[in-house]
Amino acid sequence: MERRVVITAGSAITPIGHAKADILNSLTQGISGVKPLRHDELLSQYISSAVFGTVDYPIPYEFKRNFRKTMGPVAYYACQVVKEVLESSGLDQSFITSGRLGVAFGSTHGSPTVQRRIYKNFFSNDASQYSAIDAVDYLKSMVHTTAVNITKMFGITGRVISSSTACTTSSQSIGFGYETVKFGLQDAMICGGADEYDTTTVAVFDNLLACSTAFNDTPHRTPRPFDVNRDGLVVGEGGGAVLLEEYEFAKKRGAPILGEIIGFSNNNNGGDLILPNMEGIKNTIRLGLENAGIAPDQVDLISAHATGTKMGDVIEAMAIGSVYGKQPYVTGLKSYMGHTMATCGVIETLLVLYMMEVGFIAPTLNLEEVDARCAMIRHVMKPVESRIQIAAIQNFAFGGVNTCLLIKQFDE
Amino acid sequence: MNLTREQLQHKLLRIFEENFEIKNPGLDDDLREAYEFDSIDAIGLLVEIERIMGVKLSQEKKKQSMDIRTINDICNYVETIHIARS
Numbered sequence: 001m002e003r004r005v006v007i008t009a010g011s012a013i014t015p016i017g018h019a020k021a022d023i024l025n026s027l028t029q030g031i032s033g034v035k036p037l038r039h040d041e042l043l044s045q046y047i048s049s050a051v052f053g054t055v056d057y058p059i060p061y062e063f064k065r066n067f068r069k070t071m072g073p074v075a076y077y078a079c080q081v082v083k084e085v086l087e088s089s090g091l092d093q094s095f096i097t098s099g100r101l102g103v104a105f106g107s108t109h110g111s112p113t114v115q116r117r118i119y120k121n122f123f124s125n126d127a128s129q130y131s132a133i134d135a136v137d138y139l140k141s142m143v144h145t146t147a148v149n150i151t152k153m154f155g156i157t158g159r160v161i162s163s164s165t166a167c168t169t170s171s172q173s174i175g176f177g178y179e180t181v182k183f184g185l186q187d188a189m190i191c192g193g194a195d196e197y198d199t200t201t202v203a204v205f206d207n208l209l210a211c212s213t214a215f216n217d218t219p220h221r222t223p224r225p226f227d228v229n230r231d232g233l234v235v236g237e238g239g240g241a242v243l244l245e246e247y248e249f250a251k252k253r254g255a256p257i258l259g260e261i262i263g264f265s266n267n268n269n270g271g272d273l274i275l276p277n278m279e280g281i282k283n284t285i286r287l288g289l290e291n292a293g294i295a296p297d298q299v300d301l302i303s304a305h306a307t308g309t310k311m312g313d314v315i316e317a318m319a320i321g322s323v324y325g326k327q328p329y330v331t332g333l334k335s336y337m338g339h340t341m342a343t344c345g346v347i348e349t350l351l352v353l354y355m356m357e358v359g360f361i362a363p364t365l366n367l368e369e370v371d372a373r374c375a376m377i378r379h380v381m382k383p384v385e386s387r388i389q390i391a392a393i394q395n396f397a398f399g400g401v402n403t404c405l406l407i408k409q410f411d412e
Numbered sequence: 413m414n415l416t417r418e419q420l421q422h423k424l425l426r427i428f429e430e431n432f433e434i435k436n437p438g439l440d441d442d443l444r445e446a447y448e449f450d451s452i453d454a455i456g457l458l459v460e461i462e463r464i465m466g467v468k469l470s471q472e473k474k475k476q477s478m479d480i481r482t483i484n485d486i487c488n489y490v491e492t493i494h495i496a497r498s
Binding site: 065066 | 432433448452453455456469
C-alpha cells in the first residue's frame with residue numbers, strides 16, 4: 001500500500017531567523033546569519049576558522065522543569081520547534097498520543113556541552129567528582145536525546161527513528177518519516193533534526209582544512225558555494241521540524257498543506273568516508289527521481305548541499321550537470337547560515353517550502369564569480385521570481401551517506 | 413552533621429526550591445504525586461544529602477532511599493543514617 005504524504009506544518013530555529021517572515025526577509029534581503037565564532041575557553045582559541053552560523057536571538061522557552069531536566073541545549077532546539085509545529089498543526093491531543101503519530105528526529109552527537117562535562121569529571125581522576133556525573137547526563141547526551149525528549153514532552157507513543165548521520169541526519173529523518181507514512185506504518189510523523197553550538201565540530205573540519213578561514217573579519221562573506229573565492233564551509237547551529245501526514249487524513253481534518261513529498265533516496269558511496277564521490281551523488285539523484293516517478297526536466301529547483309568546500313562543490317555541480325543539465329535553478333542555502341549539520345536537511349526543506357509558497361528563489365549568497373569548474377549548472381545569482389512546481393533537496397554526509405528529497409507544490 | 417530536625421527540614425526545603433523548583437511542599441505531601449519528583453530527581457537529591465551529611469552513602473543505603481515519598485520520609489532517612497553512623 002502506497003499512500004500520498006503531505007507536509008502540513010513546519011518550524012525552524014536558524015541563524016537567519018525563527019519566524020517564517022524573518023527567514024524570508026533574510027533570504028530576500030540577502031542577510032547572512034554567519035557571525036564571529038564565540039569563545040568557549042576550550043578549543044576556540046586554537047581554531048583557524050573564526051566564523052559560525054549563529055542563533056543569537058532569544059528563544060522563549062517555556063518548558064516545565066520535569067521536561068527540562070533531561071534536556072541539553074540540542075533538545076531545547078528540538079522540543080521548541082516540535083512544540084511550534086504541533087501547536088500550529090491543530091492535531092488533537094488524542095491523536096498525538098494515539099500511537100498513530102511517530103517521531104523521526106536526530107542530532108550529530110546528542111549534547112556535546114553535556115558530554116564535555118561528563119568527560120571533564122571522568123578524566124579529573126578525583127573520586128569526589130564521580131557523583132558529579134549527573135544521573136541525567138546520559139539522557140541529555142545520548143544520540144537519540146532529541147527524539148525521546150520530544151516523545152516525553154508531548155506524550156507521543158508511536159514509532160521512534162533517530163538517525164545520526166551528521167549532515168544527512170534530518171534529511172534521513174524526513175525521508176524515513178515519509179516512507180513510514182507512505183507504507184502505512186504511521187499516519188503522521190514529526191521529522192527533523194537539531195544541533196547546538198559546538199566548537200568540537202568546527203575543530204574537526206578545521207583540522208581537515210575544510211573550514212573557511214579567509215573571511216574571519218567579514219563573516220557575512222562566507223561561505224561562498226560555487227564561487228571562485230570560496231575557501232571552505234562554516235559550521236552552524238539550529239533546529240527544525242516538519243509534520244508529515246497521510247494525505248487523506250490531512251484532507252479530512254482540513255489541515256493546510258504546505259507541499260507534498262513525492263520521492264526520497266538514500267545511498268552510500270561504498271568507500272571513502274570523507275571524500276565527495278560523484279558516482280554516489282549521481283546515483284542518489286537518479287534514485288530520487290526514479291522513486292518520485294519523474295524525469296529530470298520536471299524539476300524546477302535544486303537546493304544543493306553546497307557547503308562551500310573546494311572539491312565538494314565541484315563534484316556536486318558536475319553530478320547535477322550530468323543528470324539535469326542546465327535546466328533547473330540551483331541554489332545553495334548554506335550560504336546564508338553556514339552548515340547547520342544535523343539540521344541542514346530540514347531547514348533547507350522548509351526554506352524551499354517557504355520559497356515555493358511565495359514563488360521566489362533565493363540566490364546563492366556570496367556567489368559573485370562562478371568557479372569555471374562549477375559552471376555547467378544554472379546558478380541563481382540574483383533573486384528570481386518563479387513558480388516552483390517540483391524541487392529537489394540534496395544532502396551529503398561524512399561516512400559517504402547521500403540523500404535526495406523530492407518535494408512538489410501541492411495539487412489535488 | 414549537626415542539625416536539628418527543623419534545621420534539616422529547612423535545608424531540604426531550600427534544596428527543593430533551588431534544585432527542583434518545588435516551593436514549600438507540605439512535609440507529608442507525596443512528592444511524586446504532587447510534584448512529579450521521580451527517581452532521576454531522587455538520585456540528584458542523594459548527592460545533596462551526601463553534602464549535608466559530609467559522608468559518602470553506600471549503594472545499599474542509596475537503594476533504601478528509593479521508596480521515600482515525602483519530606484518527612486527524607487528527614488527520617490537522613491536521621492536514621494546519622495544515628496547508625498554515630
